[in-house]
Amino acid sequence: MCGRYTLLADELEILQEFGIDQPIADYEPSYNIAPGQNVLAIIHDGNQKRAGYLRWGLVPSWANDEKIGYKMINARSETAHEKPSFKPLMARKRCLIVADSFYEWKRDGEEKQPKRIRLGDRGLFAFAGLWDKWEQGDQKLFTCTILTKEANDFMQDIHHRMPIILPKHKEDAWIEAGNQPPEAVHRFLASLKTEDFQAYDVASYVNSAKNNDAGCIAPLA
Template sequence: MCGRFSLTTELDVLLERFQIEQTRIDIDTPRFNIAPTQQVPTVIRAGESNRMGTLRWGLIPFWAKDPSISNKLINARSETADQKASFKHALKKRRCLILSDGFYEWRRTKDRKIPMRIQVRNGEPFAMAGLWEKWHDNTSTIYTCTILTTEANELMAEIHNRMPVILTKETESIWLDASLSDLKELNKCMKPFPSSEMNAYEVSTLVNSPKNEEPECILPVN
């Protein structure tokens, strides 16, 4: 699964890297320990351009009667998303990029769980495959998202059996194309990212609590 991540990359770098033409947020404040229920930086395709905004992490399906269902829907298994009522509609038409420069996972040992930070290449920003929904009742409207996961690659297998779907530069544009709903094409996007292009290192147990949001969260433990 993916239950925590970071985004410390400067805004101008993100705008160029993900070809963002419109943005509604200023994210120059680095995020070291992003957690479920928080607003997360995302990109959607608006007409012919990419637009950056925020969505609340934890999907509320449009048909849900109780918004607390979002607590159980921070992740969606890519292998079965097209079969689940919570995700299948969004998979066809409401896909997004969830921006990150590192995610956390906990490696289990005999007596404890060790927090690890996993990155792409040299710590460059990357996009995780996401789904989004608009939910409303008589009093409010909430925009939410979930992160798709896939089986672990060789690097991740030593830490956890699942990992987020990390898109390549080529599959990012496919993922954002709302006119595309062919499952075979979408499945090509939802593959484990190559181990050779990733690295992982141990970090402080500060990340165990979402209350901790400080630079020490991303520093390696010597």
């Protein structure tokens, strides 16, 4: 799964890395991005790529209650093209969710050791995400979920699931405008190569989403 991550880059670096022309309104780096928070995402509106904020935790357009979002922070890529909540989004509402590392907790007996995980050869990257718009009365929400898959050899030692990180040369294809058959999108995800990871232990300080400073990423001595 993916339940916590970081984005520490400055705005200019993000704009250059993803080829965005317009400034990012209200951009703030974060050491501890958690479900329920607004997260930086990129979509293609049919004319250009746009960066903005979506709330992490998908609320499908048909949902009666927005609280469902807390149960839908992740979507299994193996079945997303078949599930009513995700199938129409696989076809036409795909997004990049911008990050530069993520946290995962490795079980050790009764304890769980948090680890910070980064890509071995690049800083900024994008999770494969899905988004939707929900409206009820005067309330309007734009929300998202992160797609996951079975862990690779490196991650299996930490957790049995991992977020899908798009190879750099596949990012634009993921958010390409226009409808795509969900089955074709499923095959696209299944074909992606996994990049090399690096991981190190961090303190349980990161366990609380209220903590959002350099202490979250400080290596344990």
